[in-house]
Amino acid sequence: xxxxxxxxxxxxxxxxxxxxxxxxxxxxxxxxxxxxxxxxxxxxxxxxxxxxxxxxxxxxxxxxxxxxxxxxxxxxxxxxxxxxxxxxxxxxxxxxxxxxxxxxxxxxxxxxxxxxxxxxxxxxxxxxxxxxxxxxxxxxxxxxxxxxxxxxxxxxxxxxxxxxxxxxxxxxxxxxxxxxxxxxxxxxxxxxxxxxxxxxxxxxxxxxxxxxxxxxxxxxxxxxxxxxxxxxxxxxxxxxxxxxx
Amino acid sequence: xxxxxxxxxxxxxxxxxxxxxxxxxxxxxxxxxxxxxxxxxxxxxxxxxxxxxxxxxxxxxxxxxxxxxxxxxxxxxxxxxxxxxxxxxxxxxxxxxxxxxxxxxxxxxxxxxxxxxxxxxxxxxxxxxxxxxxxxxxxxxxxxxxxxxxxxxxxxxxxxxxxxxxxxxxxxxxxxxxxxxxxxxxxxxxxxxxxxxxxxxxxxxxxxxxxx
Numbered sequence: 001x002x003x004x005x006x007x008x009x010x011x012x013x014x015x016x017x018x019x020x021x022x023x024x025x026x027x028x029x030x031x032x033x034x035x036x037x038x039x040x041x042x043x044x045x046x047x048x049x050x051x052x053x054x055x056x057x058x059x060x061x062x063x064x065x066x067x068x069x070x071x072x073x074x075x076x077x078x079x080x081x082x083x084x085x086x087x088x089x090x091x092x093x094x095x096x097x098x099x100x101x102x103x104x105x106x107x108x109x110x111x112x113x114x115x116x117x118x119x120x121x122x123x124x125x126x127x128x129x130x131x132x133x134x135x136x137x138x139x140x141x142x143x144x145x146x147x148x149x150x151x152x153x154x155x156x157x158x159x160x161x162x163x164x165x166x167x168x169x170x171x172x173x174x175x176x177x178x179x180x181x182x183x184x185x186x187x188x189x190x191x192x193x194x195x196x197x198x199x200x201x202x203x204x205x206x207x208x209x210x211x212x213x214x215x216x217x218x219x220x221x222x223x224x225x226x227x228x229x230x231x232x233x234x235x236x237x238x239x240x241x242x243x244x245x
Numbered sequence: 246x247x248x249x250x251x252x253x254x255x256x257x258x259x260x261x262x263x264x265x266x267x268x269x270x271x272x273x274x275x276x277x278x279x280x281x282x283x284x285x286x287x288x289x290x291x292x293x294x295x296x297x298x299x300x301x302x303x304x305x306x307x308x309x310x311x312x313x314x315x316x317x318x319x320x321x322x323x324x325x326x327x328x329x330x331x332x333x334x335x336x337x338x339x340x341x342x343x344x345x346x347x348x349x350x351x352x353x354x355x356x357x358x359x360x361x362x363x364x365x366x367x368x369x370x371x372x373x374x375x376x377x378x379x380x381x382x383x384x385x386x387x388x389x390x391x392x393x394x395x396x397x398x399x400x401x402x403x404x405x406x407x408x409x410x411x412x413x414x415x416x417x418x419x420x421x422x423x424x425x426x427x428x429x430x431x432x433x434x435x436x437x438x439x440x441x442x443x444x445x446x447x448x449x450x451x452x453x454x455x456x457x
Contacts, residue, residue, distance in 0.1 A: 038388055039356065040392050041392050044334070044337075044392055123387065123388050145333070147330075
């Protein structure tokens with residue numbers, strides 16, 4: 001069943017065999033690392049995720065999150081990410097100490113974890129903030145309070161990205177799409193996922209686009225025909241719609 | 246709805262919590278759509294009414310209590326005290342997590358009272374100037390209120406925060422008074438809600454002992 005696609009291992013390294021050898025019950029469930037300094041928000045997000053059939057580890061700071069991942073500066077021991085298997089990181093933006101943005105950067109700088117999708121939550125609906133996070137590689141941006149629909153959307157979106165076969169490229173190509181818009185400024189938005197790249201070498205990790213990602217220029221350059229993955233499901237479109245409505 | 250809307254600064258929340266909501270004897274059908282999976286099958290209701298026993302003895306108290314709860318919820322929505330995020334929390338409550346809402350709300354009360362003490366403490370300082378710190382507390386308060394659907398409290402916090410950003414001490418004092426008032430009202434109403442819910446669960450349990 002496509003559920004096996006949730007194993008983060010598959011997305012992270014192409015060298016590992018695509019066949020999952022871990023026991024089925026671990027790979028069935030998505031494991032989410034939730035980061036929020038507010039105990040109330042932690043409780044709510046934990047419940048939202050559990051009710052959506054995710055395993056949750058909730059921590060109260062960016063530092064704890066890095067510790068959990070083994071990315072903490074103090075202990076840079078090798079991480080056994082086989083057992084950790086974090087499939088998604090969802091973090092609050094405004095936190096004392098390390099902000100969600102700083103955490104996002106640290107994760108994207110790590111060779112081991114940069115493929116893990118990171119979702120930012122914030123109570124402030126500030127476009128500049130959203131853009132900044134997306135440029136840095138955030139998968140999505142949720143305006144608080146978080147609802148079940150938000151969690152379900154993220155799950156679906158992860159399912160789409162990690163489906164085996166052709167669609168597996170879509171997540172990586174979505175980013176490639178963004179980059180290619182910046183660099184080549186060519187149009188045809190009907191770029192099909194398979195033609196955009198042959199090998200899923202993560203283009204996102206290279207901080208190659210100092211220019212704003214196409215997501216932020218969505219209204220101008222992608223006005224008419226939306227690209228296949230950046231359709232109505234795009235959080236930005238949704239945000240913009242709710243913003244102006 | 247004949248319930249009085251509390252005027253800012255003038256209501257005594259103690260009185261509010263004493264007031265009982267009286268309902269007509271028939272089973273109230275004016276539910277607001279709040280889902281309840283423990284509603285009894287109608288067949289049992291009919292059977293009961295044929296025995297001639299007084300209706301209240303047949304455990305129809307559970308229905309009445311549910312109606313009370315829905316009525317109170319509707320009032321709180323109408324007053325803007327709660328918003329749809331509260332409904333979202335209710336949707337997260339089920340058999341596997343039967344006390345979810347009250348757990349979250351109790352944490353919220355605990356945290357909020359800490360924040361209120363901090364805010365008052367700051368403003369009472371003779372040489373108070375740490376608006377930044379006040380802003381941090383207020384951000385937390387805004388966030389947590391928004392997460393549980395406490396709309397009015399949240400809005401007062403936002404106004405409070407604006408006064409703080411302008412270093413307006415008098416404005417902050419007024420906002421704090423209003424915040425404490427709104428918070429008290431919210432707390433009393435939610436306690437009332439949870440009490441009714443508890444009674445309803447008990448009543449439903451007595452009525453259908455086998456279903457426990």
